[in-house]
Amino acid sequence: MDDLASVHDHRFDIVTSRVLNASPAAVFAAFADPAVLSTWWGPKGFRDTIHAFDFRVGGIWRHTLHNPDGREHENEARFTAIEPDARVEFDHNSGKHFTLSFRPAPGGKTLFSLGMTFESAEAQRAARELVSRSNDENIDRLAAVLRQ
Structure with a gap:
């Protein structure tokens, strides 16, 4: 069972974290392999x-x-940091900076965090509800893939 760890924000960040029932290497691999991602x-x-x-x-x-509903959203990102089994960062074409972290947790699990840094407090506040919900759904999907 995966446990919700926290949703918090500071500066202009929104970070969603959850303990996943897989090793940091397995969670990192689920991002690093585009077929799985x-x-x-x-x-x-x-x-x-x-x-x-x-x-x-x-x-x-x-x-x-x-x-x-059929709408398409084009995305482009440039990777700015990669630490195998630990962290991935990228700048998104929307102006947001993403940080994914993969930290060891007890029992061979991973504390996975998906963070987004916004350009301003106003942009963060406007996106807070949608981003928090979307990040939760994104991590739900990741957890399901890791259970397969």
């Missing part, structure tokens, strides 16, 4: 098509998120 990235009901995934610092990740 495309099965869980995005909120509930979304599909993800990855067009490019150059997983190295400076590399580009280009993908399309497909809404359940």
Whole structure:
């Protein structure tokens, strides 16, 4: 069973964290492999098509998120930090900075955190409800993939 750890914000960040029933290496691998990543990235009901995934610092990740209602959201990110089994950071074309962390937790589990840094307090406040819900759904999908 996965446990919700916390949702918190500071500065202009929104961070959602959860303990996942898998090792940091397994959770990191679920992000680092685009074939697996495309099965869980995005909120509930979304599909993800990855067009490019150059997983190295400076590399580009280009993908399309497909809404359940048929709308498409083009995304592009540039990786700014990668520490295997520990952390991934990237700058998104929306102006947000993402930080994913994979910390060891008791029992061979992982404290996984998905954080987004916004450009201003106003942007953070405006996005808080949607981002918190979407991050929870995203992590739900990741947890389901890890259980397979």
